[in-house]
Amino acid sequence: MTPSPRSRFPLYLDLIRWNRPAGWLVLIWPTLSALWVAAGGFPGWHLLAVFVLGTILMRSAGCCINDVADRDFDRHVKRTAQRPITSGQVSVKEALALGAVLALVSLGLVLTTNWAAVAWSVPALLVTILYPFTKRFFAMPQAVLGIAFNFGIVIAFAAVRGEVPAMAWLLWLGNLFWVLAYDTEYAMVDRDDDLKIGMKTSAITLGRFDVAAIVVFYLLFLGFWVLALIPLALGAIFYIAIALALAQVGWHWWLIRTRTREGCFRAFRMNHWVGFTLFAGIAGSSLVG
Template sequence: MSTVSRSRLSLYLDLIRWDRPAGWLVLIWPTLSALWLAAGGFPGWHLLVVFVLGTILMRSAGCCINDVADRHFDRHVKRTAQRPITSGQVSVQEAIAVGVVLSLLALALVLTTNVVAVAWSVPALLVTVLYPFTKRFLAMPQAVLGIAFNFGIVIAFAAVQGTVPWWAWLLWLGNLFWVLAYDTEYAMVDRDDDLKIGIKTSAITLGRFDVVAIVVFYLFFLGLWRVAVAPLALGGLFEIAMAVALAQVVWHWKLIHHRTREGCFHAFRVNHWLGFTVFLGIVASYIVRH
């Protein structure tokens, strides 16, 4: 491979945040949790591969869409000023092309499931495209991000059961609160820059109630998931996992309560451990049961 080709590949990997897996890890754990719950245990290798790869591909495509939409804002934010599009190393047309290819690959994976899952993937893509533009006019665009991120739960149930039961929507709602929690932590990092350039975020809207709201969001997330799976009687291992998850909420409060950039960014980056804890509790419960 030539030096030029390696350079382009390196830029494309930077564009999709390949070296920052925290972004797709917070997506993968609730999606896999839903997959396990929908299947009543291990869902099979086919669906596991489809949803792991599909989640990574769609998160990567979302990064392309987000950076194209935010390219004029990103140059004014310390953390994002050197992103490939903003710095001029990757053109808008290139980024769109990469995003389209990744989306088509994700669609090809969903096409191997069933028509209900494919149908739900259409609004999932539309909301993903819409989200970056909501920062211009919505007080809490993180809610739209949550809707986009939560489609993995819906599509997982659709792929396994051919329908989306009521309690899956309770999981969906709970996960929306988790997205609000960790993306508000993320928004707290850039709050000063966002105020200057006029972008709307939950961190700005919540103001001095940001830390309290984040803790409440975490509690709603865990509480709604606990209520949703209560009829399944997952048992002691799941309860232990939920207790560990609650302990992590306390850890997050300690990280963010001084509102430092470093603390808030670290809190966002370790969020995937909370999702993994819940997923591990679900998997362990089914292993013991079977």
């Protein structure tokens, strides 16, 4: 007997990590920050809706692609062995079809903006598809993930201004270091399993320098964002946000310093608060500016 679509729905929600919002929250905050910077304040309800919904949809599509690519590896990793595709509850064809639908809906949202944003969405999709496969041969696949995640910044500027200025690329570079920081924390959780199956991750590549490197990545992230936004003279609220973000970096160091699975996973899950803090500083500064 063929299962009804209703009975499949919880499996699809599990596939796209609906109950684990940390993955799309770390995407949404830098994207919204870029949107606010590009627009000089509130960008309007249309663009806000496009980028919030588009970010969630593309992250969900990325989960489908990632789990299809990693299905033979995931069964050997304690944390991922029960994912819907790996456990056989969802077929590869179902996952790819769901990912394609989500990506197409996201593209439809971008089509309501301008052609510059649409043009940048094409390489964004290609890098999203490429990323899972880089874990087989590239020593720092987290850098490729960062490139994929950072397209939200580029597309936001393109949608508002029709171009991507130097400021956007500085934000892009800074955000790349943030992705390296939090995804290395994530990779530290699975390091023992990844070593057994031959998966490449930044946690393995960095070895005993992993904790120090993560702190440096955080500092580079915040440093590049300050450098990019200095010309805007955002004022005290923004710099208070930077100070609060630095305090969170210290907390993350405390959580990961002993490299326990629990501490590293908690640090990863709490990263969205760093992004929210910066967004709050930018949005708050635009209100009083």
